[in-house]
Amino acid sequence: MQDLFHIGGKALSSRLFIGTGKYNRNTLIPEVIERSGAEVITVALRRVNPDWEEENLLHHIPSHMTLLPNTSGARNAEEAIRIARLARAADLGNWIKLEVIQDQRYLLPDNLETIKATEVLAAEGFVVLPYMSPDLSAALRLREAGAAAVMPLGSPIGSNRGLRTKELIQILIEEAGLPVIVDAGIGKPSEAAEAMEMGAAAVLLNTAIATARDPLGMAEAFRAAVAAGRLAHLAGLGPVEQNAVASSPLTGFLDEVGAEA
């Protein structure tokens, strides 16, 4: 049976979402898409340059992909809402990765403004995927506001530091009642696999692929890691113990010869 993943009315088979920033040339993007198997790709509206075909990111994205325009550069709800509307007006579809960042030093999201923008955009018919700090009450409010998923950060954008917020993400996976897509901070395929093993619905990453020595090789590595992590999650991980466990040290005598049947 195919392990499909539904979001915003679409059924997706790849659980790896990728980005478009940071590549040394946009012509790499079609090959990265191919090797990663991704079906969803995020694009910063600020980088979309419709006036120059060759330098326009969109020109390099095959039409079968689901575009996930993002509101990079928005510092508050109002700016994010404007950028989302501009994206829709530019024919980029109605999915929006909502990024509201007030802090330019660590690029950490502003959950409060993100919730406000989600309310407005969801009501306008956008499929809203908000980037957020992994906080359960914020996730519940985002769900109430109409978000289609939540996208908690593993660690700061571009840091490649992995799942530093693991415990909090695990809580979201169990309690948020929405698909959890881990976004930002994943630096290694093993970390993507870990997020998937935990039960994340998908992962989104850009820096780890775009700045690898061989971005295409890395795209393929992430594809395999995400698939492996997902399989492991579905197969059910065994319990984790601190020490080696003998099979039955306390009750073994019950099976010994001569024990009462």
Place this chain on the structure above:
Amino acid sequence: MSFYDILQTWEAFPFQLRLQGYREVDVQRALGKPKLDAEDLLALLSPAAGNHLEEMAQRARRITQSQFGNVIQLFTPMYVSDYCVNHCEYCSFSSIYDFPRKKLDMQEVDREAAAIAATGIRHILLLTGESRKDSPVEYLRDCVKVLRKHFASIGIEVNPMSVSEYQELGTAGVDSLTVFQEVYHRETYANLHVKGPKRNYRNRLEAPERGCEAGYRSVNIGALLGLYDWRREAFIAAMHADYLQTRYPGCEISLSIPRFRPYLGDFQPDSEVTDRALVQVLLAYRLFLPRAGITLSSREPARLRDKLVHLGVTKMSAGVSTAVGGHSQEGGTPQFEISDERSVSEIREMLYRNGLQPVFKDWDILVPN
């Protein structure tokens, strides 16, 4: 408390003594830390760090790649008026020079903008000399209205203004501000700025924070290296950037690394800034402020710019003329001699050759027309 107050606390600091006192071990300690403090910054600007440029460069490159990716954003400055009431010892627009001054009317602004936009540039930096009479806020606002038709981001590099004036231009469509202190050392500042409103050190020093207050998306500052001891100047400029980043987390802060260039007069710089020194400053900025933008101007020669793009630079100018109307008209007096005269398409090719993507557009004007 503004940066002016913070600067006071550094006035009596024995820079020379401290800079000379750093040893290799201090530089190595700074290079081993995930987050650098003021002491580390000073160590990286010290003579001892001069022997560690390669190590610093390797780290600077890694930081830049992870923070910004393999991309460099391009912009072009556009000079619309060279009327100036200031007398600054190092500038060709200085009021003491007698040359026919020029100011573009709106039709000319439109033609100049169209000529620049035709090269693919989408980020424009609007420049004027300082003259409240010839280039008042109303004139700049009119220019911005015209520029909006051609560009996705508009910055200004004009005389220091009040918060409300910056806001007025922000409402018209300006999203970023460039203002260089030129020289942070007070005595040198007083000596070089002989006449005019630019003599007001504090007014200029606090202009970047007024831009942040006005809600600008990005603010770019810098010390014109060579006017005073470059190590001290670079240190103060980086502290200034750090102050702005901390106080205004919503604003992207950038540093420029302009180096003194020949101009009309015969002023000679106080401290020679060699290529090695320029590189040391660039690397120290990047390591101390991993998230700051670093802007490289066309003052530097092509052969050097082609190498500096790997060391932490995030933005560079291309297709530059520092004369008023220089893209659509003949004649005009340049503000300073540029060194890298390559066209936008030549810079684009150079970046691709170096494994970097030129980014022409990285914003959309959000304020309604």
